[in-house]
Amino acid sequence: MTTLAEYMIVSGAKNRPPMLDKSMFNSWESRMLLYIKGKKNGRMMLESIKNGPLVYPTVEEDGQIRKKKYAELIKQEHLQDDCDVQATNIVLQGLPPNVYALVNHSQSTKDIWERVKLLMKGTELSYQERECKLYNEFDKFTSVKGETLHEYYLRFAKLFNDMHTIGMTMQQVQVNTKFLNALQPEWSKFVSDVKLEKNMYTTNYDQLYVYLSQYEGHVNEVRMLRERYQDPLALVANSQTQSHSA
Numbered sequence: 001m002t003t004l005a006e007y008m009i010v011s012g013a014k015n016r017p018p019m020l021d022k023s024m025f026n027s028w029e030s031r032m033l034l035y036i037k038g039k040k041n042g043r044m045m046l047e048s049i050k051n052g053p054l055v056y057p058t059v060e061e062d063g064q065i066r067k068k069k070y071a072e073l074i075k076q077e078h079l080q081d082d083c084d085v086q087a088t089n090i091v092l093q094g095l096p097p098n099v100y101a102l103v104n105h106s107q108s109t110k111d112i113w114e115r116v117k118l119l120m121k122g123t124e125l126s127y128q129e130r131e132c133k134l135y136n137e138f139d140k141f142t143s144v145k146g147e148t149l150h151e152y153y154l155r156f157a158k159l160f161n162d163m164h165t166i167g168m169t170m171q172q173v174q175v176n177t178k179f180l181n182a183l184q185p186e187w188s189k190f191v192s193d194v195k196l197e198k199n200m201y202t203t204n205y206d207q208l209y210v211y212l213s214q215y216e217g218h219v220n221e222v223r224m225l226r227e228r229y230q231d232p233l234a235l236v237a238n239s240q241t242q243s244h245s246a
Contacts, residue, residue: 019095025116
């Protein structure tokens with residue numbers, strides 16, 4: 001069953017396939033296949049990767065055997081051929097320039113996919129190296145000023161999914177605490193509230209995201225006030241003025 005985090009990765013990035021990190025090919029491969037599967041006719045595109053593109057049927061014309069032209073294909077063949085092209089485009093979009101330049105001459109998604117695998121062979125970090133890399137990313141993970149809660153959630157979900165892919169496990173309370181404490185300061189009141197409202201040992205960060213999202217409008221107002229009144233005394237004076245006006 002697809003988790004909420006995996007679903008958000010797919011639905012939240014419809015025009016942005018996952019970018020290959022050469023040190024974590026296996027993780028990229030699983031995310032790319034999930035991303036393609038979530039697309040319209042995704043299963044047909046996966047067939048292109050696994051079995052290669054449509055082999056054009058042949059017809060006899062003036063005593064000669066030739067392949068059909070695209071316009072002569074039947075509806076199902078048109079669809080499969082279109083899926084072949086779309087799958088190729090998606091995979092190429094997920095490759096960094098230095099890898100793209102080595103495979104873009106390939107004629108089919110299957111050829112590209114197999115060549116990328118071959119190129120990445122030996123570049124994959126060992127399990128211990130990947131585990132250390134991900135623990136380091138988790139330890140340093142923080143929110144980015146100006147990003148939405150949804151964008152923050154997607155970045156966290158991607159990191160946690162990478163950890164899950166290689167079998168890393170962490171205590172639920174540790175994951176939840178990190179998700180909350182890495183938010184920007186304007187979230188502090190609601191972070192405190194949610195820690196009192198939710199059990200950090202049984203709640204997951206998906207539920208924390210849903211809970212916090214209802215307060216994002218208020219948080220945005222606080223952020224704008226802080227940006228407008230960077231002097232703390234001016235911010236306090238403005239808040240008092242608004243209180244008196246009310």
